[in-house]
Amino acid sequence: xxxxxxxxxxxxxxxxxxxxxxxxxxxxxxxxxxxxxxxxxxxxxxxxxxxxxxxxxxxxxxxxxxxxxxxxxxxxxxxxxxxxxxxxxxxxxxxxxxxxxxxxxxxxxxxxxxx
Amino acid sequence: xxxxxxxxxxxxxxxxxxxxxxxxxxxxxxxxxxxxxxxxxxxxxxxxxxxxxxxxxxxxxxxxxxxxxxxxxxxxxxxxxxxxxxxxxxxxxxxxxxxxxxxxxxxxxxxxxxx
Numbered sequence: 001x002x003x004x005x006x007x008x009x010x011x012x013x014x015x016x017x018x019x020x021x022x023x024x025x026x027x028x029x030x031x032x033x034x035x036x037x038x039x040x041x042x043x044x045x046x047x048x049x050x051x052x053x054x055x056x057x058x059x060x061x062x063x064x065x066x067x068x069x070x071x072x073x074x075x076x077x078x079x080x081x082x083x084x085x086x087x088x089x090x091x092x093x094x095x096x097x098x099x100x101x102x103x104x105x106x107x108x109x110x111x112x113x114x115x
Numbered sequence: 116x117x118x119x120x121x122x123x124x125x126x127x128x129x130x131x132x133x134x135x136x137x138x139x140x141x142x143x144x145x146x147x148x149x150x151x152x153x154x155x156x157x158x159x160x161x162x163x164x165x166x167x168x169x170x171x172x173x174x175x176x177x178x179x180x181x182x183x184x185x186x187x188x189x190x191x192x193x194x195x196x197x198x199x200x201x202x203x204x205x206x207x208x209x210x211x212x213x214x215x216x217x218x219x220x221x222x223x224x225x226x227x228x229x230x
Contacts, residue, residue, distance in 0.1 A: 043204065047221075095215035100213070101170055103158075108157065
């Protein structure tokens with residue numbers, strides 16, 4: 001069965017701290033896709049990254065970086081030098097070939113960045 | 116480029132009334148998804164269209180919900196009759212390609228309150 005677990009319900013940090021959001025996924029498939037989305041207080045869902053199961057290279061985009069480890073079925077997201085504007089709910093999602101019609105979303109991690 | 120457009124952004128209605136939510140996907144995208152987000156259940160896929168054809172409607176809660184996509188640039192989600200438990204944020208998302216392999220781009224959502 002497909003499942004995405006974001007065990008951290010809520011994290012609070014002070015501005016400029018680094019923070020890592022965990023995502024653990026379950027799938028029996030060898031071909032799958034992982035995604036991260038950001039939902040700021042305004043409510044929209046903003047796409048951050050897409051990764052396929054054959055690409056295990058870590059990715060860095062500005063202050064954002066992602067660590068994909070198939071051995072532990074994890075796709076963690078790190079924000080370096082956090083800012084107040086990073087405050088949002090972050091969702092990890094999975095799609096695989098058993099049901100390519102849908103995303104399996106995690107329950108989300110609410111990040112509070114305090115000034 | 117315009118993103119996914121949803122209307123209305125907010126809707127307040129009374130129990131028993133018909134509610135119609137509208138979505139215009141990103142031009143050129145051939146997959147469209149309707150989601151519902153609540154605190155209790157998180158993000159749930161309601162229905163998925165590919166090339167205007169409903170492919171997976173297993174998430175539609177019950178017969179009170181119906182969705183149509185008469186052409187590539189317009190979709191509706193209708194609730195008739197509405198009930199207080201339908202109160203949620205409804206998102207429309209679109210993607211290129213088939214299924215959830217590709218990145219889904221979300222609209223701003225419609226916040227529905229049924230009194």
